[in-house]
Each structure stands twice: as C-alpha cells, then as structure tokens.
Amino acid sequence: MKLYLLFLLMATATVFSPGPGVVMTLSNALRYGLRGTFGGILGISAGALAVAAISATSLGVLLAASALAFSIMKWIGAAYLFYLGIRLWRAAPHRFDAKPTHEAGLRQRFVEGLSLQLTNPKAIFFFLSVFPQFISTERAYVPQFAALVLTYSSLVIVIHCGYALCAKRARDWLTSERGGRLLNKGAAATFIFFGAAMASAKR
Incomplete structure (x- = not known):
C-alpha cells in the first residue's frame, strides 16, 4: 500500500467537508441528542463500506467504463438529493427544544444514514x-x-x-425559531448544491 499518509489526509478532508451526511448528523444531534446520532453515523459508515465494495467489483468497473451506467447512477443520486433539499426548504422550522414525538430508533436512523451515503457524491466519486x-x-x-x-x-x-x-454546544442558537429556520434553509441548500454537483458531473 503506497502513500497511506496522503490517503489519510485526503480521506479526512473528504469526510470533514460539509455534505449531506454532515447535515444529517447535525440535524439528528439537535432533534434527538448525542445518542440519537449513533444510528445515522453507523449507517453512513456502513454506506461507505458498501460504496467501496461496489467500486471493487465488476459493477465498479462498469460504472467507470459505461457512459450509460454512469449517467443512470448520477441522475438517481441527484434526484434523491434534490428531493431531500426541496422537502427541507418547504418544511416548517424544526422545534428542536420540543420533545420528539417518537423515539429515535437506532434501526431507523441507521437505514437513513445508509441510504443517504449510498447516494452521496463525495463517497461515490472518492471510491x-x-x-x-x-x-x-x-x-x-x-x-x-x-x-x-x-x-x-x-x-x-x-x-x-x-x-x-459541536451541534450540542450550539444548541441554544439552533433551537431558536430563527436558528431552526436557517438550519432548514442551509441544509436544503446543501442537499440541492450536492444534487446539482452530481447532476453536472462528467466521466
């Protein structure tokens, strides 16, 4: 294995940069507290493993070689991100200071994180x-x-x-009505931006 340190730096920068997964983690932290983020984080991590596994199979080779397969993958991912962005943009500000109407189930958060990571352009194009x-x-x-x-x-x-x-420490600001509205708009813009970036990507 060559240049492991360089890989470590590049991977850290890729994961650290704001994206759909980060937005989900921040949102879950404010809605359900620190414990409520673990399912989503594990799902995002498992999604990275799945994307990596796909990239190592014949499907990964096909996506890299076939313009049609690449386009299908690209547009499915972009459409999903646009959907998430539009839904958040139209949603009422979250009341993070209110008690959640349901328990933040580990399985549900895990599936959400896994689904999101499988369409995350950062992970897909990185691998x-x-x-x-x-x-x-x-x-x-x-x-x-x-x-x-x-x-x-x-x-x-x-x-x-x-x-x-960090989201927990910034809770006082983010739990205000203005903070909740800005978080919604910011998250929506992030999803739409990455959807547009994926839609405009070229082989």
Missing part, C-alpha cells in the same frame, strides 16, 4: 476515482483494500461524532 490510486498493483489487493476502507469508515465515525458534539 470510484481517488481510492484506486492508493492501491499498489505489486502487492496483495485484499489487505490494502481492507486497510483503506476501514480507515475511511473509522474517520466517518470519529469526525461525525465530533460534529454531533
């Missing part, structure tokens, strides 16, 4: 384009693949937990 460059063809593939993927998934857990802690 399809950047990731293969850090695997040496002169050494065994599986150990290198496992080490890099587990590194990325571990970074997801650590960095998103950090985001959740």
